[in-house]
Amino acid sequence: MRRYVYRCTVCRTSSPVVRQLDDLAAEGEAHRLALHGGHIPDAEAVGQVDRLGRLYAALGPLIAMHARIADGLSDLRDPKGMGHPFWASAAATLILGGAAALVFGVISAAL
Numbered sequence: 001m002r003r004y005v006y007r008c009t010v011c012r013t014s015s016p017v018v019r020q021l022d023d024l025a026a027e028g029e030a031h032r033l034a035l036h037g038g039h040i041p042d043a044e045a046v047g048q049v050d051r052l053g054r055l056y057a058a059l060g061p062l063i064a065m066h067a068r069i070a071d072g073l074s075d076l077r078d079p080k081g082m083g084h085p086f087w088a089s090a091a092a093t094l095i096l097g098g099a100a101a102l103v104f105g106v107i108s109a110a111l
């Protein structure tokens with residue numbers, strides 16, 4: 001389940017989370033018309049967000065990978081909700097830690 005938001009850095013507001021790119025474009029257009037006379041605010045941001053409302057593009061690669069895994073696990077139980085249950089964050093951390101340990105083990109065995 002993909003989630004998107006429109007963020008206006010001038011007003012320092014974010015749109016409600018939407019599920020479709022068409023809805024995202026409508027949110028941005030409605031905000032620009034209502035508050036900025038149709039002008040495009042500098043440094044506005046749009047994009048896919050995780051279940052915590054963070055833009056994936058603004059996250060570092062390791063944190064983004066953790067968020068995608070935790071989002072996927074959380075979507076198994078609650079596909080339309082927001083937020084991560086503790087078990088999903090913990091499982092994502094274990095998966096990433098296990099993958100790092102596996103890579104480290106393979107490299108150690110090869111040397």
Ligand SMILES: [Zn+2]
Pocket residue numbers: 008009010011012031035036041
């Ligand atoms: Zn604005």
